[in-house]
Amino acid sequence: MQVQDRLFIGGEWVAPSGPDTFDVVSPATEEVIARVAEPTPADVDKAVAAARTAFDEGPWPRLDPAERVAAVRRLAALYKPGRAELASIITAEMGAPISFAKLGHVTIPMFMMNAFAGIAENLAWEEKRPGFYGQDILVRKEPVGVVGAIVPWNMPMHLTIGKLIPALLAGCSVVLKPSPETPLDAYWLAGLLERAEIPPGVVSILAAGREVGEYLVSHPGVDKVSFTGSTAAGRKVAAACGANLKRVSLELGGKSAAVVLDDADPAAMAKGVEVAGLMNSGQACVAQTRVLVPRSRYAEYVDALAAMVESLPTGDPTDPATEIGPLVAQRQQERVRGYIEVGQKEGARLVAGGADLPAGVDRGWYVRPTLFADVDSSMRIAQEEIFGPVLSVIPYADEAEALRIADATEYGLSGSVWTADVERGLDVARRVRSGTFGVNEAYSMDPAAPFGGVKASGIGRELGREGIEGFLDSKSISIAATR
Numbered sequence: 303m304q305v306q307d308r309l310f311i312g313g314e315w316v317a318p319s320g321p322d323t324f325d326v327v328s329p330a331t332e333e334v335i336a337r338v339a340e341p342t343p344a345d346v347d348k349a350v351a352a353a354r355t356a357f358d359e360g361p362w363p364r365l366d367p368a369e370r371v372a373a374v375r376r377l378a379a380l381y382k383p384g385r386a387e388l389a390s391i392i393t394a395e396m397g398a399p400i401s402f403a404k405l406g407h408v409t410i411p412m413f414m415m416n417a418f419a420g421i422a423e424n425l426a427w428e429e430k431r432p433g434f435y436g437q438d439i440l441v442r443k444e445p446v447g448v449v450g451a452i453v454p455w456n457m458p459m460h461l462t463i464g465k466l467i468p469a470l471l472a473g474c475s476v477v478l479k480p481s482p483e484t485p486l487d488a489y490w491l492a493g494l495l496e497r498a499e500i501p502p503g504v505v506s507i508l509a510a511g512r513e514v515g516e517y518l519v520s521h522p523g524v525d526k527v528s529f530t531g532s533t534a535a536g537r538k539v540a541a542a543c544g545a546n547l548k549r550v551s552l553e554l555g556g557k558s559a560a561v562v563l564d565d566a567d568p569a570a571m572a573k574g575v576e577v578a579g580l581m582n583s584g585q586a587c588v589a590q591t592r593v594l595v596p597r598s599r600y601a602e603y604v605d606a607l608a609a610m611v612e613s614l615p616t617g618d619p620t621d622p623a624t625e626i627g628p629l630v631a632q633r634q635q636e637r638v639r640g641y642i643e644v645g646q647k648e649g650a651r652l653v654a655g656g657a658d659l660p661a662g663v664d665r666g667w668y669v670r671p672t673l674f675a676d677v678d679s680s681m682r683i684a685q686e687e688i689f690g691p692v693l694s695v696i697p698y699a700d701e702a703e704a705l706r707i708a709d710a711t712e713y714g715l716s717g718s719v720w721t722a723d724v725e726r727g728l729d730v731a732r733r734v735r736s737g738t739f740g741v742n743e744a745y746s747m748d749p750a751a752p753f754g755g756v757k758a759s760g761i762g763r764e765l766g767r768e769g770i771e772g773f774l775d776s777k778s779i780s781i782a783a784t785r
């Protein structure tokens with residue numbers, strides 16, 4: 303069992319100020335795999351003080367942006383050879399199937415680091431504009447300050463990199479709070495920061511639960527909160543930030559739709575929905591768990607989806623063939639099985655999977671990949687984020703109805719359209735209210751493209767140039783015209 307008895311504060315591994323620890327439990331074996339120091343509010347005070355000093359007095363925000371780009375590139379180079387180790391850590395702590403962990407959890411974040419570095423290299427950090435009244439205007443991009451970054455357990459490194467790297471490139475200092483389910487990957491990253499010559503205090507990492515998160519969000523030393531998590535928690539974070547007029551960005555929940563048009567190839571669509579709806583064992587904010595299918599070819603599409611769901615290898619997440627691993631925690635397993643029962647009670651037709659445990663499983667928090675058909679958009683399984691491997695097929699009569707159903711939840715994060723006609727697909731993509739969308743692909747979260755939600759899926763954008771701009775303020779300097 304790993305013992306992580308130090309916190310990463312101000313560039314050093316320090317003992318926590320309290321005696322408590324928490325356990326990290328393997329979702330596959332239910333065994334304790336690590337015991338981790340529990341930070342207290344006093345530790346948050348220390349981390350914020352270190353971040354304040356680094357920001358108010360240190361070199362980091364004052365460096366030429368090219369030097370911060372170089373530091374991020376050093377970090378990416380140090381990260382690269384550790385990828386296999388990191389993938390094993392993430393599979394152990396949150397149960398991600400190892401093949402998906404290697405790519406989605408570990409390698410894509412490395413691409414993101416390099417992509418962000420390239421974007422920062424080409425950003426207009428200072429721009430001169432002719433003033434309306436004859437003077438010159440200098441518009442400078444300046445870092446927003448100390449950032450409190452809070453990430454959930456489902457894509458821990460991916461979401462960490464999506465906040466940390468743009469914040470660093472902007473010149474901010476960061477106090478990162480990973481979830482208690484997934485502290486180990488974050489502390490692994492901490493070990494690289496000093497070697498990348500990122501100055502002490504610029505990054506502190508305290509893995510902890512909600513109370514420490516609440517304390518960090520309300521801390522007067524924090525200038526901006528960058529939050530990823532549930533919509534319920536996001537509302538509280540927004541309220542706390544509003545009370546202190548703190549900048550805040552929120553990446554929240556989703557209930558996205560895959561819209562299948564009547565010219566889509568059934569097998570290709572089902573293959574796409576496998577990724578779009580069930581990646582990471584269904585624990586993805588962007589999961590497209592509502593599959594909207596035309597009544598004219600309903601049976602054909604339901605059959606293709608059922609065959610896909612039934613074919614998914616489910617089990618040991620360390621097996622490279624596994625597509626669906628365990629869910630992160632017992633409470634999550636209970637929640638998802640509860641939703642499967644709710645769907646049956648609501649009158650949806652269970653086509654594949656179900657609330658019983660997968661065959662041969664005697665431990666671990668598994669749920670069978672499950673497909674419901676004949677789902678009505680008003681049912682709870684069609685409205686609420688389940689966060690597990692459960693898909694709902696909702697029939698529609700015509701495109702207008704498909705668009706109405708696609709928008710008929712409180713969320714607006716992701717989505718896709720499946721069609722033989724890209725123009726037809728683009729027409730649908732333009733009309734659905736959502737922050738991101740894919741045409742004949744699960745939305746790919748390309749690092750060049752801004753990512754985020756509308757409606758209850760959040761406020762603000764990560765990734766792309768917009769992802770860095772979220773950590774920048776614009777300062778306008780007016781220079782009197784010389785006569």
Ligand code: NAD
Nearest residue numbers: 453454481511512515516531532535538553554555556587
């Ligand atoms: P959660 O909201 O319970 O917790 C997320 C993080 O916030 C954790 O680190 C938690 O400790 C912390 N937290 C919880 N309440 C807080 C509060 N009041 N103040 C400060 N911090 C608080 O969510 P979860 O169950 O860990 O994660 C799953 C949720 O995250 C899903 O709803 C999913 O859709 C969402 N998510 C969104 C995105 C996105 O980019 N939009 C990405 C991944 C996950």
